[in-house]
Amino acid sequence: MSALDLFAPEIAYGPGTPVLRDVALRVGAGEVVAILGGNGAGKTALLRWIAGLLPRRGGLCLIDGVQVRTPREAVARSVGLVVQDPNDQLLGATVREDVELGPRNLGLPPSRRAGRVEAAIATVGLTSLADRDIETLSLGERKRASLAGVLAMSPRLLLLDEPTAGLDPAAERALCDTLRGLAAAGMTLLVATHAIDLVPRFATRALVLAEGHVLADGDCRDVLVKHELLVRARLRRPWPVELWDYALKGRVPEATLTLEEVLPCLTTASC
Numbered sequence: 001m002s003a004l005d006l007f008a009p010e011i012a013y014g015p016g017t018p019v020l021r022d023v024a025l026r027v028g029a030g031e032v033v034a035i036l037g038g039n040g041a042g043k044t045a046l047l048r049w050i051a052g053l054l055p056r057r058g059g060l061c062l063i064d065g066v067q068v069r070t071p072r073e074a075v076a077r078s079v080g081l082v083v084q085d086p087n088d089q090l091l092g093a094t095v096r097e098d099v100e101l102g103p104r105n106l107g108l109p110p111s112r113r114a115g116r117v118e119a120a121i122a123t124v125g126l127t128s129l130a131d132r133d134i135e136t137l138s139l140g141e142r143k144r145a146s147l148a149g150v151l152a153m154s155p156r157l158l159l160l161d162e163p164t165a166g167l168d169p170a171a172e173r174a175l176c177d178t179l180r181g182l183a184a185a186g187m188t189l190l191v192a193t194h195a196i197d198l199v200p201r202f203a204t205r206a207l208v209l210a211e212g213h214v215l216a217d218g219d220c221r222d223v224l225v226k227h228e229l230l231v232r233a234r235l236r237r238p239w240p241v242e243l244w245d246y247a248l249k250g251r252v253p254e255a256t257l258t259l260e261e262v263l264p265c266l267t268t269a270s271c
Contacts, residue, residue, distance in 0.1 A: 002078060002156035002188050003029045004050070008059040011042065011049045018057070019045040021212050027190065029156075032183045034199045034220065035192040037209035038234030043192035044084070046209070047159045050074070050190070051081045063157060075106075080155030084162040086142035095121065095137070095145050096130045102153040120152035123181070125174060140171040147178075158182065160191045164198055176201040197238050199224065200257035208233050224257060 004027040010018040020042040027033055035043045048054045050061055052070040061068045063077035074081075083089050092098025099120055103113040121130050124144040129137070137145060143163065150158065163179075164172045172195070179202040183189055191203060199206060199220060206223040208216040210233035216223050223229070225241050236242065238257050 002064050003027065004157060004188065004190075005062040005065075006050065006060065008049060008057075008061075010057040010059075011045050011054065012057065013045065013054060018212065020209065020214075023214055025207070025214075025217070027188060029188055030183065030186050031205060032179065032189045032191070032203045033205045033207055034203035035190060035207045035209065036194075036196065036199070036233065036235060038194075041209040041233065042212070043209060044161050047081060047161055047190065047192055051079055051159060053081075075153070078154065078156040079159065080150035080153055080157070081159045082147050082150050082161065082163060084165060086139070086146040089146040089149065090134050090142060092134065092149075094131050094133055095126055095148070098134060098145060099148045099152045102149055106153060116152045116154065120148040123151055124148045124178060139166045140168060143167065144171075144175075151182075155187065157188045158190070160189065162193055163191060164193060164195045172198060173201075194235075196224070196230075196235055200238060208235070210234065221257065 004025065006023065006025050008023040009021065011020040011023060012018040023046065035046060037043050045054060050068075052068055052072075052074045056069060063074070063079060066077055068074050068077055068079065090098050092101055096117060099117045100113055103116050108116070121127055124147050126141065126144055126148060129141060134142065134145065143166070147160075147163070164175055167175065176198055179189060179191065183202070193199065203220055206216070206218065206220045207214060208223060208229065215233055216226070216229055224238055227237060227245070230237055237245075240257055
């Protein structure tokens, strides 16, 4: 697991206007942070800046106390990035061949590569498709394959950009289970997402971006109930919170951010 400390006075894709300003962030080893915001809020830019893919305009990014400035340095500090469009990341002919590319580029011998590849493929539930051609996979299967390719490199800090985009409900639930499992194993995760209803299923901390700044950073159960804040960020509250607000005219019960938490409240008087 890895700890992240960063301060970025400006984050931009090039010489133009910054997307984000004055971003200060500390993520402890093993934390799972959801990065939230509307389109253009800077979620992707923040992840790419951490991974060394955007030019630095001052500031610093420390992984376990070591400065990271370039993609090579990020890989050396066990940082992995899963991009939103898997077609931008998948290079191998088959699932197994693609997942093996990362360990091979790390210079691992075949015996060590094989174990990592099979474990990563199993983690994302693609064992039965390991020898399938990439071009025959569905979008959801491609997204899982791209995640497996990064997991095979054994990252300690995993950055994911909209990992649930384009997935069906079953695949969404499976991915949330996978993310919780990775966190339980000690991996640190930063997940950029619009899927506000899924956030409580895998994250405990929420970072809200809007208007070029960090608007909020705190426990999911504190941040995700703040209507004015989320509207300002072009978001909404999870549907259970909206439900209780409508039904109870503003009296929102605590700890009801998921369906599993809502159901007992519908059958008992405990909420």
